[in-house]
Amino acid sequence: MNFQRELNKKASFVNRTLKKLLAQHKGIDTDLRKALRYTLEAPGKRIRSALVLWCCEAVSGKVKKEAQIAAAAIEMVHTYSLIHDDLPAMDNDDFRRGLPTCHKAFDEATAILAGDALLTLAFEILAKEIDDPAVSVRLIRELAQAAGPAGMVAGQMADLKAEKTKGTEKLLKYIHTNKTAKMFRGAAAMGAIAGGANKKQYETLCDYGLKIGLGFQIADDILDVAGASAHLGKTAGKDAEAAKCTYPSIFGLGKSKQIEGGLANKAVALLKSFGPKADILRQMPMALLERTR
Amino acid sequence: MNFQRELNKKASFVNRTLKKLLAQHKGIDTDLRKALRYTLEAPGKRIRSALVLWCCEAVSGKVKKEAQIAAAAIEMVHTYSLIHDDLPAMDNDDFRRGLPTCHKAFDEATAILAGDALLTLAFEILAKEIDDPAVSVRLIRELAQAAGPAGMVAGQMADLKAEKTKGTEKLLKYIHTNKTAKMFRGAAAMGAIAGGANKKQYETLCDYGLKIGLGFQIADDILDVAGASAHLGKTAGKDAEAAKCTYPSIFGLGKSKQIEGGLANKAVALLKSFGPKADILRQMPMALLERTR
Numbered sequence: 001m002n003f004q005r006e007l008n009k010k011a012s013f014v015n016r017t018l019k020k021l022l023a024q025h026k027g028i029d030t031d032l033r034k035a036l037r038y039t040l041e042a043p044g045k046r047i048r049s050a051l052v053l054w055c056c057e058a059v060s061g062k063v064k065k066e067a068q069i070a071a072a073a074i075e076m077v078h079t080y081s082l083i084h085d086d087l088p089a090m091d092n093d094d095f096r097r098g099l100p101t102c103h104k105a106f107d108e109a110t111a112i113l114a115g116d117a118l119l120t121l122a123f124e125i126l127a128k129e130i131d132d133p134a135v136s137v138r139l140i141r142e143l144a145q146a147a148g149p150a151g152m153v154a155g156q157m158a159d160l161k162a163e164k165t166k167g168t169e170k171l172l173k174y175i176h177t178n179k180t181a182k183m184f185r186g187a188a189a190m191g192a193i194a195g196g197a198n199k200k201q202y203e204t205l206c207d208y209g210l211k212i213g214l215g216f217q218i219a220d221d222i223l224d225v226a227g228a229s230a231h232l233g234k235t236a237g238k239d240a241e242a243a244k245c246t247y248p249s250i251f252g253l254g255k256s257k258q259i260e261g262g263l264a265n266k267a268v269a270l271l272k273s274f275g276p277k278a279d280i281l282r283q284m285p286m287a288l289l290e291r292t293r
Numbered sequence: 294m295n296f297q298r299e300l301n302k303k304a305s306f307v308n309r310t311l312k313k314l315l316a317q318h319k320g321i322d323t324d325l326r327k328a329l330r331y332t333l334e335a336p337g338k339r340i341r342s343a344l345v346l347w348c349c350e351a352v353s354g355k356v357k358k359e360a361q362i363a364a365a366a367i368e369m370v371h372t373y374s375l376i377h378d379d380l381p382a383m384d385n386d387d388f389r390r391g392l393p394t395c396h397k398a399f400d401e402a403t404a405i406l407a408g409d410a411l412l413t414l415a416f417e418i419l420a421k422e423i424d425d426p427a428v429s430v431r432l433i434r435e436l437a438q439a440a441g442p443a444g445m446v447a448g449q450m451a452d453l454k455a456e457k458t459k460g461t462e463k464l465l466k467y468i469h470t471n472k473t474a475k476m477f478r479g480a481a482a483m484g485a486i487a488g489g490a491n492k493k494q495y496e497t498l499c500d501y502g503l504k505i506g507l508g509f510q511i512a513d514d515i516l517d518v519a520g521a522s523a524h525l526g527k528t529a530g531k532d533a534e535a536a537k538c539t540y541p542s543i544f545g546l547g548k549s550k551q552i553e554g555g556l557a558n559k560a561v562a563l564l565k566s567f568g569p570k571a572d573i574l575r576q577m578p579m580a581l582l583e584r585t586r
Contacts, residue, residue, distance in 0.1 A: 027443025029471070032450045036442065084409060089401035108382035109453050112405070116377060117442035119409065123416045124437035133426040140433060144417035149329065149410035150320025157325045160402050178322070 003287040006280055010053050010071075011046035013063075017072045021125055028117075035106050035114035036121075039079050042097035047216070047288070048187040049075040055191025055205050058271075058278040067194035069129045070139050073122040074187050077147050080118035083111050085156065119147075138193050146186025155179025159244070167245030175245065176217040177210070184213025201274075208270045212285045215263035219289045221246035222256055260289050296580040299573055303346050303364075304339035306356075310365045314418055321410075328399050328407035329414075332372050335390035340509070340581070341480040342368040348484025348498050351564075351571040360487035362422045363432050366415040367480050370440050373411035376404050378449065412440075431486050439479025448472025452537070460538030468538065469510040470503070477506025494567075501563045505578045508556035512582045514539040515549055553582050 018040050022028070028036070049071035056067035086093040086101040087108065094104050103111035123140055130136040145151055155178030162171055188209025192202045225248050247256040264285035271278045311333050315321070321329070342364035349360035379386040379394040380401060387397050396404035416433055423429040438444055448471030455464060481502025485495045518541050540549040557578035564571045 025443065027447070029442060029447035029450045031454055032442045032447060080409075084405055087405065089405060110450070112377055112380060112382060113446050113450050113453075116373075116408070116412065117446045119412055120437050120441035120446065123433060124441055127430050127434040127437060133430040136430050137420050137426040137433075140416055140420040140430075144413050144420060148413035148417055149322060149325045150318065153406050153410045153413065154320070154322035154325060157322050157403070157406050160406075161324055 010050035014049040051187040052191040056195035059195030059197045070190040076118045076122040080115040083115040142189045151182040162245040180217035181213030185209040211267040215260045218247045218260040303343035307342040344480040345484040349488035352488030352490045363483040369411045369415040373408040376408040435482045444475040455538040473510035474506030478502040504560040508553045511540045511553040
């Protein structure tokens, strides 16, 4: 099984879903629709949404409709977070996914509203497109918790406040866990719920998601030091320039790699009770660390 | 029955609910919590949330838990929209509800994130605090539709694009319906659902909400021409300054007042089949037009 090929397959599936959901939503304002299409159709890696789909498969053996919608929803939320993160008042980035950021391609007001629209739309599709209200509500709860003021937004807030400070190990873990790992945890949780996981499976996959999410963010820090803008699809070296609190800046490169490797091993070990249906999840942690963008 | 006294009672109830919900949510980032408290505790009129509660009472005779949560949720969404609307890249306003706007009291990044957090939190509480998943999902659907890219955000987008243009009657109605009236419709819909309305009651209250929402926004346009900053709690004359497309600018003051009066009468007429439990809803349309802020 080739990880990148499997990821590409899921990315195509998610892209088709996003396109279809947007097209069938007739009432969207025309100017807004342009910005939404622009940002949603940019070549994102779709890692979080693939994680939803793979966790559903690991539990149920197939991609259920609930997972398809949940994958689209988490991708909308992730995309909104990038749009707002790139704004001049936030990270002030000009490129994302190899293209001008939303506020560069359009303007700041459009970018603010496009982000707001995607966040709202994510919850709308979870409430509209899923037949069983009990499943729908659980998915919404997971997504809101992962993305909200005790999750991703908390991480973004702390990240901004930590600029120009050396930071501590504790602060760094707080930022990375909230900003990134909780969305990975949320993705895994949503996949587990969509697949009809029992409590044990659900908790294991949540834990797995949290670990690979943290590993992913550490890898991102490392890439920002080592990578080039062309590979990243965004401006490299931004973190150092902004004097951000990162793993390499606190632990150094070697120790950072050791930590991410340890997280990957622990994540794989969690999957012992899952059968071959979870093989792709066993590959995922190392694949995320070895990526070059 | 004194409308203002009844509104104040509901406002206190909503304020207590918001305070409680925020306090019991333990995981919220500390810096973010400050901004959330600042914006949620500012003296808002709480009209949308009162509408939720009154529609629930009109149908069921009492304020149910579902309506209490829905009222808090719509107030969070309304507050988020004000925070983002006031940003420099949007309406660039320094005062709101008689206090410095969020980005003035804190900074732009905090304001962007506080808005994002409130929007997410609104869906989180609807998914967490309501016992019946079927009711929870319906409320989430209504709120997302009202606030999203085919609702409030569409109106904000069109409003910004319409700046510096004379506008047409059609465009103006599109903006006001989306930016304001759909949230009033959503509030009425949520109240109806919380109260256990039948299809006929639900549809009537939705229509009522849409009409008073449009009237409310026309009154807002008129107030902006006639009112003073001290009464408005925000900077008056902003619309004319930004050459915004408003009812007075297209129809003149007299005709605008005639239109809002007509909407109020139609809204009241819709309530014929409701008993005395809907008396406050009968007072509401005129009270909204006669307000001085």
